Every structure is written in structure tokens, then in C-alpha cells.
Amino acid sequence: MLELRKDIFADERDDNLKEIGKGTQRQDMLGHVTGTSSYFNDHQLQGMLHLKVVRSTEAHARLRLIDTTEAERSAGVRRIIRGSDVPRNLNTLLSLINFGKDDEPSLAVDKVRYKGEPIVAIVADSEREAFEAIAKVKVDYEPLPAVFDVEDALKPGAPVVNETYPRNTFTYHETYDHQKLRFGDADAALATADHVLEQRYQMSPIEHAPTETNGAIAAPDTNGRYVVYTSTQALFFSVDTCAKILDVPSNTFHFIGGTVGGGFGGKVDTLTEPLAILGAMLTGRPVRYVFGREEEMQYGPPRGAERIYVKDGVMRDGRVVARKIRAYFDSGAYTRLSSYAAVKCAAHLPGPYTIPNVYGDVYCVFTNRTPATAMRGFGVTAMDFAIECQMDKLANLVGMDPMEFRILNAYRDGDMKAHRREAKNTALIECVQVAAEKAKWPIRDEFRRASSRKDGGGSRAVIPPTPTDSHARPPAPAQQRTSYDRLPPTVTREPPRDPPPPAPPPSPRPAAPSHGATRFSSVFGTRRR
């Protein structure tokens, strides 16, 4: 039974609600357990064709030649789709909210940037015939030096993964190569701390491994519209992404989703819908594009791997006085959602603790790996792992109980957070107290009596003097890093046949009403409300 500590969360819930806290049957449960839930792939349409893609066998290579002559003659092949057939063959997911630059083609044109990148799509009468045609496509690769490590990617002379971001870092506010957090003087505090502990944490990519692989079925409908059955977990996001890539109004599509056979963030990237619809547009027939299991595991986007360095200064009495963090998010070859993950990560520093000196640099880095995407708390989970490991190690270093150590350093109501916002409704102390109690973990009286509502604010609400970074922004590494990149940096090379329109896509957001005050958003920068 869910227990709500009303003494702590008095204002958090209306007690007259009738659902929360009670056992309620999920509305889709009966369908799932009786096997009657309908998934996108349960739609067998008359005359349905099957789409499969030729995937890059190289992590980083220039495409010298894509020869499909033999594949075109292969039995059952209805249409071969190349990058030049895609109306707007360059997109980034968050362009729908004007965040980031278009950097990812639906089908690679002159270069592949990760192993498994789609190059050509084949629409055939059966999956088998599509596979047979794929075996007949000849791709001539000119391998380019690849980079797989986030820190190597930032070194001068590293191969340029994605020409949209020639420094291998996402660009924030059209200027910055990372997210920066400065609060107090972390270096000075580290110099005077009793102990300093610096650790490196390396995460791995994690596959969502949904039972149902990514896929979509698109079919021509009346009045020039298309009906799309899809596994997407973000239906309207996918509608708008398809409308952009296919350069048609979004009301061209009737998307039908709903039952997702496992998402967890792995079904927001809209990887199958645009090509399935394009296949239907080009053939006039229903087209199905479903990832195989190996495609899903190998080339479906994973949770990105993060590398995190944490350097903490702690005093003998257990107070953490400085926390300095460098984090590198491995976005893979394209942005997808890692740019946003880095923003979330920076916003999360230094964890739920009041630390007077905090320093954070968070980078979203491009490498020749599978593009990473959203997954369950992405941006925060890895950092929390690092921070909480660090808290245990610090407690051990000063000889304190780890629970008491957290209570000592926990933020309290009225404290100033590193983002210069006052901490409200804090409850870490109470959470730790309850966890200790439930685990029968003994903590001393003074820690049992601690409260998030007491002893916060005051000197803890002060914004400390914060030195500005003296060093200039690192200069952009030379553009000419690989033989392939020996072109004037002003030339747009991606894609040559189909350059993206210079104007940004029409924002689906209406202009925000102006309230006269400026507000800073870590995604949009400074804006007037």
C-alpha cells in the first residue's frame, strides 16, 4: 500500500482524489493478458509491400558509389528509394521546438557516420525479396578515420563526425560547445578542503530491448492522405517529424498508434514512419517497415553512454564544500535527444545537496557510434549514479555513516541551489530517514531529528561570489581534419543533391504572449515572456 507522509507532503495532494493510492486495473490490461490488444503490425493490408534498408558496414566512410542497377532488376522489387528521393533529407528531432540544427539524413547521401546507417531503402513484394535485393546493392566506401571515444572526439585533429557540428560538440545558443554551471569558487574551495576525491565514471550504452521492434505501416487513404499505423511512443511528435521530412502539411497523415510494445524512450526517434510513408507515396501501395531484432539491438538508438569526472572537496566534519564535474554525453553520430540530455544533466547538478561551490561543464559529443536517444530519466540517471557513488566514497573518506552524511549535506527549504533558485519542498532528509528506518539502519538522534524545513536558508541562501572563467573560449579546431574535409568550410556538403532550405522549419509553437519580463530557458536561451 502506498503511504503518503502527509506531515511532509501536506500540500502535495488533494485528498479527495479517488484513484491514486488504490489498486486500479490498467485500461489496456485485459487486452494484453488475453492477447487481443492490437499493435501496428497486426494490420495486414491488401497489396502491402515491404521496406528494408541497406545499412552501412562502415563506421565512417565517404560513399563513392551506390550501385542499385542489379537490385532494381531483382524479383519483386517495386521501388528503390535513395536520399535524393526524400523531400527534406536532413532533420533533427528537436527542430520541432527550434532546438538544434538539422543534422541527420533519412538516407545517407555522400557519407556514412555510423555502422548501420541507412543508405538505400528497398520496397518489394515480400520481405524476402527486399532482402534479396539488398544483397545485390553495391556500395563503394572510402573509409574515413573514425572516432569512438568522447574525449578523443574533442581533441584537435579528431575526425569530424558530423559536418553540421564541425567541432564534434552540439552548439548551444548558437555559441557554446557545452553547458556550463558556475556557483561560487570551486577551485578555491578544493584548494582548502581537507580531502579531495576525484573519480571517473564511465557508463555504457543501454538498449531499450522492446518486445515489439520499431516499425510502421503506411497506406494511401482517400483525398491524398495517408493512414499510418505505428509503434511510436510520441504520436504527434512523429506526425510533425514526418510532415517536415516529407514536406507536406501534417494533416496529410492520419497516425494511429496507442499500443506500444515497449518504448522507454526508444520509440520517439521516428525512424520507420518517414520511409514507410515515402514508400507508400512512391508506390501507391501500403508499405510496411519493421526493424528486425538485430536491427533493433544493433542500430536502434540506445541510451547514450556518459563519461563523468567528479572532483569533490570535503571537510573532516563531513561538509562537502566543492563539487566540480565534467561530463561528456556520447550522442553518437547525430543529435537525436542527447543535446537535451546534457541540459537536463547540467540542471541536475550538484544533486540534491547544498554545496556552496559548484562547477559543471557538460558536453554533448558526436562520435561514430549509433546515435543515442531518450531512455528513462536520460541525462540524470547516469549523473545520479556518479554522484551517489561519490557520496558513499566521501562518507567513507571522512569516516561517516553514509546515511548521516547525506542528511548532513542534503538541501533544505530556503537554501540557494546552484542554479540560483531557492530550494522548495525539499524532502531528501525525510527520504533518507525513512529509508534508514525501513532498512533498520541505525542513525544517530541528531540526524533522526533533522528536517528539511529547519535550518535552511540564511547563510545557505546566499549566492557566493562567482569568478567568471578567465580563459577564452577554446578556438574552433581547424576544419581540415580529414582528407574528406579538405573543402572550404563554407561549402554545404550534406546533402549535395538536396540542400536543406535555408529558413528554419515553421515552428509548431505559437508565438509566446509577451508579459514584459525576460526569462532564461536552458533550451531557448533568454526570451521575453
Next chain:
Amino acid sequence: MAVIVKTFASASEAAGALSSDRGARYLGGGTLVMRALNEGDVSVSTVVRASDQALTRIDASGPRVLLGAGVTFARILAERDLAFLHAPARSIGGPAVRNMGTVGGNLFAPTPYGDFTVALLALEATVAVQGGFGSRDIPIEEFLQARDRQAGTLVLSVSCTRPASSEAFRYRKIARIKPKGGSVITIAAHLPISGGRIAGARIAFGSMAPTQIRARAAERALEGRSLDVGTIAAAASAAGEGTSPADNALGSAWYRREIVGVHLRRLLSGQE
């Protein structure tokens, strides 16, 4: 071109269909062939099946045990007389895979699969195959060495001698996900004891070479000795000799070479 499925009443007819068609693949339980087809393996154009009862026969009553190629791991686990093979059978996949996966198919399972075959190799099993020119018996080691060239033949059965005691045959699969992950290393050891000394030691490894292999250096270290700490240590230190493991997602070649002796020592000294 659509995939053609051919079903025959007798194993010999199925074998004939296999040997006459380069694109033909025999479908046992389908845990390998259907996966390949679903993932777009266009080298398979014909699927051959046989409904021959002989392929699902189990003869476990005597000292010589015979398993039809179509016998599933679930059936082995249901057979009390095959207790010595329960550990390797149980180490394969989940219940769904064990319900479908067969002894014959396992002989062709590439690394990191093929665990049951590791047990059969340590037991010096004999593989009965039917080719275009009739049937013959092949020692399992020879069969595995020529596995890639066995495409045109059909495995009918495997047979081996029952170990003298439960102590004489040991099996251990090291996996990341228990109990059904792919193998990091699989080890089987057949150690017949005669007069207090090991006579005819057979150690087999999975995932330590392109196919399942015998660990001959470790066998030599054990042969003619009693299974004591010194002998086990000698076998463990010789475990990596002659192996050629590869890197895969489950472990690197280096890691496999480092740990193979550790796990062999644990297996031989009866540690969990």
C-alpha cells in the same frame, strides 16, 4: 524468390534433398534457421524437414546412450535416465528455446551457443550422419572440425557412453545472464577414475575457438594422476594452451584466456 519448405517422411529423403541443393537448410527446432530467415539470410532458399520418428528416438536404457537428432532439450530434461545430461540441457536458452531446440541443431550452433555440443565432445560422442552416399558414423571432434563442410549431410543421431558415475562427468557454463545467457565460456569434463587415477581425461571448451574444442594440454596434465590440488592447478594453468578465443559482446578474447583456468579449477575442485 520465396523460400520453399519441403517435408519428407524419411530422413534419407530429407538427406537427399539437402545434398542436392546448396540453398537447402535442415530445420530442426528452428531456433537457428528461423532466426536466420527472419533476419534476412538469403543464403537459405529451401527449408527441409523430416517427420521421421527415428529422429526423435531416445535410447537411454543401456550403457550406450543414443539421442535422435530431433530430440529436444526439454525431452532430455524429462528423461530420468539422462540425468548426466541435464546440466548442459538446462543451460540452454529459456523454456521456449529448450522446447524447440534439438541435439542435432546444437551441433551447428555458432559461438556463443552450442553448449550441449561441448558436453558431447567431452563424452567423445559419435555423430551418425546421412549424406548423398549413405550413412556413416563420425567421431564428434572430426565432425566439428569439418562442420562448415557438412551442409549437404543430415545428422541422424548422436551416441555416447554413459559416464561411470555422476562425479566422472562435470559441466559448467559461464554466462553473464543466468541461467540463459550466451556462453562466455562453457566447460565439460569427463574424468573416468581407475584405481584412484584419472584414465582417459577429456576436457572440452565452448567459446574458446571457432568451434567447440578439446583442451588437450589440460587433459595431459590430468591423465594418470589423482584429482588433487596439484593436478588441478597444473590442469588450470594449461587450460589456455591451444585455444583461440575471439572477442564478442559477452567477453574479449583476453578475458576468456584469463578466466578459463579459473573456471576449470573450480569445476575440477567441485566449487560452485
